[in-house]
Amino acid sequence: MTSGTLLEVRGATMRFGGVTAVDTVDLTLREVELRCLIGPNGAGKSTFFKMLTGQLVPSSGTIQFRGKDITGSNPHEIARLGVGIKTQVPNVFNGLSVRENVFIGAARRKSIKHARQIVSETLSRLQLDSIADRIVGQLAHGQRQWVEIATVLAQEPDLILLDEPAAGMNHAEVLRTAELIREINRTQALVVVEHDMQFIRMIASTVTVFNQGRVLMEDDVGHVLADQRVRDVYLGKQAA
Amino acid sequence: MDLVGLLAFNVVAGIATLVLITLGLGVIYGMMRVINLAHGEFMMLGAYTAVTAVDAGINIWVAMLVLPPVLVGLIGLLLERTLIRFLYGRIIDTMLATWGVSLGLIGLTTTIFGNMVRAVPVPVGGFAIGRYGASLFSLVIIAAAIAGLVGMLALLRLTKFGLILRATMQNPNMAAALGVSPPTIYMATFALGSALAGLAGGVLAPVSGISPSMGAAYISRAFITVLGGGPAIITGTGLASSLFGTINSLVSFETTPVIGDVALLAAAILMIRLLPQGITGRFLRRSL
Amino acid sequence: MKIDPRWAGFLVMVALGLLLMFGLPQVLDLFGLVQMTVFVAMAMFALSQGFLWGYGGIMSFGQAAFFGLGGYAYAIAVINLGDSTLPVVIAVAVPVVFAALLGYFMFYGRISDAYIGVITLTVSVILFELVNSTSGDAYHIGAAQLGGFNGIPGVPPLNMPGDSSSPLDPGQMWYAAVGSLIMVYIVLRAILASRFGRVVVAIRENETRAMLIGYDPRFYKLLTFMIAAGVAGLAGCLFTNWGGFISPTVFSLTMSAQVIIFVLVGGLGTLLGPMIGAVGIEYLITIAGSQHLVDANLGLGIVLVAFVLLVPQGVVPLIRDKVLPFAKLVPRQSKPIPTGAEVPR
Ligand SMILES: Nc1ncnc2c1ncn2[C@@H]1O[C@H](COP(=O)(O)OP(=O)(O)OP(=O)(O)O)[C@@H](O)[C@H]1O
Numbered sequence: 001m002t003s004g005t006l007l008e009v010r011g012a013t014m015r016f017g018g019v020t021a022v023d024t025v026d027l028t029l030r031e032v033e034l035r036c037l038i039g040p041n042g043a044g045k046s047t048f049f050k051m052l053t054g055q056l057v058p059s060s061g062t063i064q065f066r067g068k069d070i071t072g073s074n075p076h077e078i079a080r081l082g083v084g085i086k087t088q089v090p091n092v093f094n095g096l097s098v099r100e101n102v103f104i105g106a107a108r109r110k111s112i113k114h115a116r117q118i119v120s121e122t123l124s125r126l127q128l129d130s131i132a133d134r135i136v137g138q139l140a141h142g143q144r145q146w147v148e149i150a151t152v153l154a155q156e157p158d159l160i161l162l163d164e165p166a167a168g169m170n171h172a173e174v175l176r177t178a179e180l181i182r183e184i185n186r187t188q189a190l191v192v193v194e195h196d197m198q199f200i201r202m203i204a205s206t207v208t209v210f211n212q213g214r215v216l217m218e219d220d221v222g223h224v225l226a227d228q229r230v231r232d233v234y235l236g237k238q239a240a
Numbered sequence: 241m242d243l244v245g246l247l248a249f250n251v252v253a254g255i256a257t258l259v260l261i262t263l264g265l266g267v268i269y270g271m272m273r274v275i276n277l278a279h280g281e282f283m284m285l286g287a288y289t290a291v292t293a294v295d296a297g298i299n300i301w302v303a304m305l306v307l308p309p310v311l312v313g314l315i316g317l318l319l320e321r322t323l324i325r326f327l328y329g330r331i332i333d334t335m336l337a338t339w340g341v342s343l344g345l346i347g348l349t350t351t352i353f354g355n356m357v358r359a360v361p362v363p364v365g366g367f368a369i370g371r372y373g374a375s376l377f378s379l380v381i382i383a384a385a386i387a388g389l390v391g392m393l394a395l396l397r398l399t400k401f402g403l404i405l406r407a408t409m410q411n412p413n414m415a416a417a418l419g420v421s422p423p424t425i426y427m428a429t430f431a432l433g434s435a436l437a438g439l440a441g442g443v444l445a446p447v448s449g450i451s452p453s454m455g456a457a458y459i460s461r462a463f464i465t466v467l468g469g470g471p472a473i474i475t476g477t478g479l480a481s482s483l484f485g486t487i488n489s490l491v492s493f494e495t496t497p498v499i500g501d502v503a504l505l506a507a508a509i510l511m512i513r514l515l516p517q518g519i520t521g522r523f524l525r526r527s528l
Numbered sequence: 529m530k531i532d533p534r535w536a537g538f539l540v541m542v543a544l545g546l547l548l549m550f551g552l553p554q555v556l557d558l559f560g561l562v563q564m565t566v567f568v569a570m571a572m573f574a575l576s577q578g579f580l581w582g583y584g585g586i587m588s589f590g591q592a593a594f595f596g597l598g599g600y601a602y603a604i605a606v607i608n609l610g611d612s613t614l615p616v617v618i619a620v621a622v623p624v625v626f627a628a629l630l631g632y633f634m635f636y637g638r639i640s641d642a643y644i645g646v647i648t649l650t651v652s653v654i655l656f657e658l659v660n661s662t663s664g665d666a667y668h669i670g671a672a673q674l675g676g677f678n679g680i681p682g683v684p685p686l687n688m689p690g691d692s693s694s695p696l697d698p699g700q701m702w703y704a705a706v707g708s709l710i711m712v713y714i715v716l717r718a719i720l721a722s723r724f725g726r727v728v729v730a731i732r733e734n735e736t737r738a739m740l741i742g743y744d745p746r747f748y749k750l751l752t753f754m755i756a757a758g759v760a761g762l763a764g765c766l767f768t769n770w771g772g773f774i775s776p777t778v779f780s781l782t783m784s785a786q787v788i789i790f791v792l793v794g795g796l797g798t799l800l801g802p803m804i805g806a807v808g809i810e811y812l813i814t815i816a817g818s819q820h821l822v823d824a825n826l827g828l829g830i831v832l833v834a835f836v837l838l839v840p841q842g843v844v845p846l847i848r849d850k851v852l853p854f855a856k857l858v859p860r861q862s863k864p865i866p867t868g869a870e871v872p873r
C-alpha cells in the first residue's frame with residue numbers, strides 16, 4: 001500500500017539554555033507506517049516526542065501532520081488531529097479506576113454508548129478485564145503501562161507514539177506488547193522508542209537512530225543493527 | 241514645583257512602606273517556598289508589641305525598632321518548630337496551616353486586647369516642602385526600609401550564614417555539603433522573616449490603626465509584591481515595591497487611597513499574568 | 529437488580545434532605561428554624577468550594593468574592609425591581625459572568641495553581657475595599673444605596689415567584705432554602721456523573737494526560753470555576769435573604785477562610801462532607817459566639833491547623849474509609865485526593 005505522508009518534520013530543533021537536545025532533525029512518516037526510534041540515553045528521543053505532541057514548542061523547525069502545520073500548537077489540538085502518546089514516565093489518572101481511565105480516553109466527541117463500547121473492546125483486547133475496577137494508583141508499574149496504552153488506543157488516534165512501552169515488563173508481557181504493536185499497525189501508524197534490541201527485532205521495521213540530538217542514520221532494522229557507527233554510539237555500551 | 245516635590249516624597253515613602261511590609265514574606269517565600277499567610281498577623285503582633293511597650297513607659301524607639309522584631313522572631317521560631325516544619329514541600333497545606341495560625345492570632349489578640357483600635361504616638365514632627373507640610377516620620381519609614389534592604393544584602397553577601405542561605409536557595413543539598421542541615425537553615429530563615437515582619441509592624445505602628453484584624457490589609461499587598469518581584473528577593477522586592485508603590489501613590493493622589501490600593505492590586509494581578517516568574521525571573525536574574 | 533452503590537448513596541442523600549426539610553419544622557421552634565436557615569446558606573457556599581477544590585482541583589482562596597457578589601447583586605436588584613424572581617437569577621448570573629472574565633484571565637493565561645489562590649484572594653480583597661468605600665449618598669445603583677461598611681439594610685425577602693405582594697415568611701424561607709440546597713446538590717451530582725464531570729476529575733488527577741487525549745484543561749477549569757461561582761452566588765443570595773441585610777464582611781478573608789475550613793473539615797472530594805463541615809462549624813461558632821471569653825477566630829484557627837496536620841482527608845472520608853470498613857458496613861475504597869499543589873518554579 002503506497003499512501004501519503006502522515007508526518008513531516010523539517011529541521012526540528014529544541015534548545016534548553018545551552019543544551020541542544022534535538023538538533024535540526026528531519027523525519028518523514030507515511031500513513032500506517034511503523035517506525036522505531038532508538039538512541040542512547042539523552043539522545044533526545046523523548047524531547048522529540050514532546051515536540052511532536054505540543055508539550056514543547058520547537059526552538060526552530062516545522063512539524064506537519066497530514067499537511068497541516070502543527071508547530072507550536074497546543075497539546076490538546078494536536079491530540080484532536082489524531083496523535084496519541086504513551087509517555088516515558090507513566091501518565092495515568094491515578095485516582096480513577098482502570099475502566100474510568102480508558103473511558104476518558106474514549107469519550108471525547110463520542111456518544112456515551114459508543115464510548116462504553118470502545119472501553120469494553122479495549123479492555124478485553126489488552127486483557128485488562130480482571131482489573132477493570134481497580135484504582136490505577138494501586139497497580140504495579142507494568143499494569144499501569146498497559147492502562148496507559150489502553151487509554152491511548154481508546155482515543156483511536158491515527159498516529160501512536162510509544163515511549164519505551166516495554167520498560168519494566170516481564171518477558172511474556174514484552175512478547176504481548178510486540179504482538180499488540182504489529183496488530184495496531186494494521187490500521188494505525190506508530191513510532192516506538194525502545195532500548196531493547198530484541199524487542200526492536202520482533203517488531204522489525206524501519207529504524208531511525210538518534211545520537212546527541214541528531215539523526216545518525218535511518219534504514220531497515222537489519223542494516224541499522226549491523227552498522228558500526230550505531231554499535232559505537234549505542235550497542236557498544238550495551239555489549240550487544 | 242512644591243507639589244512635585246511633595247508628590248515625589250510621598251511616592252518614595254509609599255515605596256518604602258511596601259518594601260517594609262514585603263521583605264519578611266519575601267525572605268520566607270524566596271528561601272523556602274512557603275507562603276506565610278500569617279505574615280499580616282506577625283506585623284500585627286509587632287504593632288501590638290510596640291503599643292504595649294509604649295504604654296508601659298518604654299522608650300518609643302526601643303518599642304518600635306527593637307522589641308517587635310525580637311519578640312515576633314521568637315514567635316516565628318516557635319511556630320516553625322511546632323507546625324511549619326511538618327509541611328515543607330506542600331505549598332497549599334502550608335498556606336492553609338499558616339492561614340489557621342493567622343486566624344488563631346487574630347482570635348488570641350482579640351481575646352486579650354479586645355477589639356478596639358489602639359494607636360502609638362508619632363514620635364517626630366513635620367517639615368515643610370515649600371508651601372506643603374510633610375511628615376518627618378516618613379523619613380523614618382524610608383530609613384527603616386533602606387536599612388532592611390541593605391541589611392539583608394549585607395547578610396547574604398558578607399556573612400557565612402548568608403552564603404549558606406544562598407546555597408540552600410539554589411539547592412537544598414548544597415547546605416548539607418557545607419556542613420549545615422537544611423532544617424536548621426529553614427528554621428533560621430523563618431525566624432528571620434518573622435522578625436522582619438515584626439519590625440515592619442513596629443515601624444508602621446505610629447501610622448496604623450492597631451487592631452487585631454489589621455493584618456488583612458497587608459497580606460495581599462505583601463504577597464503580590466513578592467510574586468511580582470520574582471526569585472531574587474532583595475532586588476525583586478525593591479523593584480516590585482518601586483513599581484507598585486509608585487502606582488499606588490500616584491493613583492491615591494489623583495483619586496482616593498482605596499482606589500490607589502485597588503490599582504496596586506490590579507496592576508499586580510496583571511503583572512503575574514504577564515511575567516509569571518516575576519520581574520527578576522525575567523530580568524536581572526543574577527541579582528540577589 | 530443490582531443498584532450501583534453510588535446511586536444508592538445519592539438517593540439516600542436526597543431522601544435525608546427531604547426528611548430534614550419537612551421534619552425539622554415539626555421539631556424546632558421558629559427561632560431554631562431561622563437559625564438553621566443560615567446554616568443551609570453556608571452549606572450551599574461550602575458546596576461551591578467543595579466542588580471547585582475537591583473535584584476541580586482548583587484552590588480558590590477568595591470564594592467569598594462570588595458569595596458577596598451574589599448577595600449584593602440580589603440586594604441591589606430586588607430593591608430596584610420589587611419582585612424577587614429576576615433578582616435571584618441575577619444573583620447567580622453576576623458571579624458567573626465575573627468568574628468567566630476572571631477565569632479566562634487566569635486559566636487561559638496558564639497561571640499556576642498556587643498563584644490562582646493568590647489572585648482569587650486578591651480579587652476578594654479588592655472587592656472588599658471597593659464596596660467598603662461606598663459610603664455616602666453618591667454611591668447608589670438605582671434606588672439601592674450601597675452604604676459602604678454599613679452595608680444595605682432592609683433588603684426585601686424572596687416572594688412567591690412573580691407575585692411581589694406575597695413575601696415568604698421565615699417558615700416558608702426554610703423550605704425555599706433547603707429546597708434550593710437539595711436542587712444544587714442534585715445538579716452537582718448530575719454534572720459529576722456526566723462526561724463533563726468525569727473529565728473535570730480526570731484533569732484534577734493528571735492534567736497532562738487529559739491534554740494529551742485531546743481535552744482542553746483551560747476550558748474545563750473555566751467552566752468548573754463558573755459553576756462554583758454560580759452556586760456561591762445563590763448561597764450569597766440566601767444569606768442576604770436570611771438577615772434582610774448585607775455588608776462588605778461577606779467579601780472578607782474570614783469568609784473565604786471559613787468556607788475552606790468547612791470543606792477541609794468535612795472532607796475533600798465529597799459533596800456531603802462540605803455540607804456537614806459547614807453546619808458543624810457554624811453550629812460551633814454559634815455556641816462560641818454566645819460566650820464572650822474567647823474570640824471565635826481562635827477556635828477556627830485551631831480547627832484549621834489541627835485538620836491540616838492531623839486529619840487532612842476530613843471527617844466524611846475518614847468515616848467512609850476507616851470507620852465503616854472497620855465495622856464492615858461498606859467496602860474499603862480509599863481514593864487519595866491530592867491537596868498540595870506542586871511548588872511553582
Ligand atoms: N526540560 C529540560 N530542560 C533542560 N534539559 C532538558 C530538558 N528535557 C530534556 N533535557 C535534556 O535534553 C537531552 C535529551 O533528553 P531526552 O529525555 O529527550 O533523552 P532520551 O533520548 O529520551 O533519553 P532516555 O533514553 O534516557 O529516555 C538530555 O541531555 C536532557 O538532559
Ligand SMILES: [Mg+2]
Pocket residue numbers: 045046047088163
Ligand atoms: Mg526518553
